[in-house]
Amino acid sequence: xxxxxxxxxxxxxxxxxxxxxxxxxxxxxxxxxxxxxxxxxxxxxxxxxxxxxxxxxxxxxxxxxxxxxxxxxxxxxxxxxxxxxxxxxxxxxxxxxxxxxxxxxxxxxxxxxxxxxxxxxxxxxxxxxxxxxxxxxxxxxxxxxxxxxxxxxxxxxxxxxxxxxxxxxxxxxxxxxxxxxxxxxxxxxxxxxxxxxxx
Amino acid sequence: xxxxxxxxxxxxxxxxxxxxxxxxxxxxxxxxxxxxxxxxxxxxxxxxxxxxxxxxxxxxxxxxxxxxxxxxxxxxxxxxxxxxxxxxxxxxxxxxxxxxxxxxxxxxxxxxxxxxxxxxxxxxxxxxxxxxxxxxxxxxxxxxxxxxxxxxxxxxxxxxxxxxxxxxxxxxxxxxxxxxxxxxxxxxxxxxxxxxxxx
Numbered sequence: 001x002x003x004x005x006x007x008x009x010x011x012x013x014x015x016x017x018x019x020x021x022x023x024x025x026x027x028x029x030x031x032x033x034x035x036x037x038x039x040x041x042x043x044x045x046x047x048x049x050x051x052x053x054x055x056x057x058x059x060x061x062x063x064x065x066x067x068x069x070x071x072x073x074x075x076x077x078x079x080x081x082x083x084x085x086x087x088x089x090x091x092x093x094x095x096x097x098x099x100x101x102x103x104x105x106x107x108x109x110x111x112x113x114x115x116x117x118x119x120x121x122x123x124x125x126x127x128x129x130x131x132x133x134x135x136x137x138x139x140x141x142x143x144x145x146x147x148x149x150x151x152x153x154x155x156x157x158x159x160x161x162x163x164x165x166x167x168x169x170x171x172x173x174x175x176x177x178x179x180x181x182x183x184x185x186x187x188x189x190x191x192x193x194x195x196x197x198x199x
Numbered sequence: 200x201x202x203x204x205x206x207x208x209x210x211x212x213x214x215x216x217x218x219x220x221x222x223x224x225x226x227x228x229x230x231x232x233x234x235x236x237x238x239x240x241x242x243x244x245x246x247x248x249x250x251x252x253x254x255x256x257x258x259x260x261x262x263x264x265x266x267x268x269x270x271x272x273x274x275x276x277x278x279x280x281x282x283x284x285x286x287x288x289x290x291x292x293x294x295x296x297x298x299x300x301x302x303x304x305x306x307x308x309x310x311x312x313x314x315x316x317x318x319x320x321x322x323x324x325x326x327x328x329x330x331x332x333x334x335x336x337x338x339x340x341x342x343x344x345x346x347x348x349x350x351x352x353x354x355x356x357x358x359x360x361x362x363x364x365x366x367x368x369x370x371x372x373x374x375x376x377x378x379x380x381x382x383x384x385x386x387x388x389x390x391x392x393x394x395x396x397x398x
Contacts, residue, residue: 003252003261003262003263003267003268004263005244005247005248005251005252005263006248006252006261008244008247008248009244009245009247009248011244012237012240012241012243012244012245013241015230015234015237015238015240015241016215016226016229016230016241017225017226017229018222018225018226023217025287025290026216026217026287027215027216027217028248029261029285029286029287030215030216031214031215031245031249032248032249032252032261032286033285033286033306035214036249038211038214039214039245039248039249040245040246040249041211041214042211042212042214042215042242042245043241043242043243043245043246043249044211044242044246045204045207045208045210045211046208046211046230046238046239046241046242046245047239047242047243047246048204048207048208049204049205049207049208049227049231049238050230050231050235050238050239050242052204053202053204053205053231062202062205062228062231063202064202064203064204068202069202086228086232087228087231087232088224088225088228091224091228107232
């Protein structure tokens with residue numbers, strides 16, 4: 001298009017995940033043609049979110065306050081601490097389970113080549129938290145990837161040093177999955193971790 | 200999430216076409232975690248585009264100036280006028296063809312039930328343009344839908360009244376298409392409009 005502003009908008013939209021040149025173009029034309037109010041609102045909300053959403057000083061999740069609502073809530077069981085890699089993972093646990101404890105968000109996973117070491121993951125903050133002697137169980141919910149497993153190992157060492165029980169999410173066959181299509185690693189895990197049927 | 204700002208951002212992102220609750224959530228977390236600079240830029244560009252992009256007073260396409268670059272350019276052949284439904288269609292013609300004439304954008308199609316009549320489509324502006332006696336050919340490039348065909352019919356009447364030759368994009372088998380999978384209407388059109396092979 002000959003409009004520089006429109007080209008800049010199309011280009012800027014590509015910062016969104018999964019949005020390429022063609023989708024960005026469609027989005028730009030769509031909002032200009034049909035939803036300028038929505039676009040204005042989005043511009044507002046984006047600017048406000050970028051400016052005001054920081055990280056909770058206690059659990060490091062996204063929060064516009066110094067202490068997030070989950071950390072501040074007295075309803076939450078302070079003896080349970082679930083460690084996740086990202087705020088999205090926290091949201092996933094929160095939505096899927098009835099977990100009523102607190103969280104600690106690493107904002108990454110152990111990956112020395114990307115400059116993610118214990119310091120970047122806030123391990124010192126976590127160790128200080130465990131030293132408060134409030135936490136009885138550290139639930140390690142990092143992703144079952146190579147880096148996630150390495151991170152889990154590090155976390156279990158931190159827990160042992162603080163004399164706190166560490167647990168790990170169970171691995172196995174996902175619900176609705178079919179054995180035929182499940183990767184070997186998962187199947188081996190599920191087979192090795194088979195459980196007694198209680199009658 | 201417990202952050203109201205984050206929830207508002209996720210909600211605002213849903214104004215984009217093809218973005219549902221899950222995608223909006225992914226987008227919000229992605230920009231907050233990894234691309235805050237991009238998000239700020241997008242907020243800026245969105246606000247600027249909504250505020251400053253209006254319509255060209257001559258051809259009605261998106262433009263931040265009163266007269267768009269295509270209408271203002273002396274390189275463009277003023278004797279050819281291509282009528283399209285939307286700015287996206289204009290872009291499609293511009294990118295696919297070597298067309299060097301000018302455009303007129305209807306910003307819709309004839310659809311009385313949705314309140315789109317000749318007035319909303321700027322037919323009076325188009326008639327005034329044809330009355331300038333500069334245009335020799337009106338190329339009707341509305342979509343081959345029911346409303347598009349009705350619009351094309353209206354446009355051909357406007358052209359006839361102004362004594363301007365009206366042409367319509369050819370219908371037929373798309374390149375790379377297979378006869379087996381082409382809808383009957385298109386095939387009938389292509390069959391009826393068969394052309395002599397010049398040897």
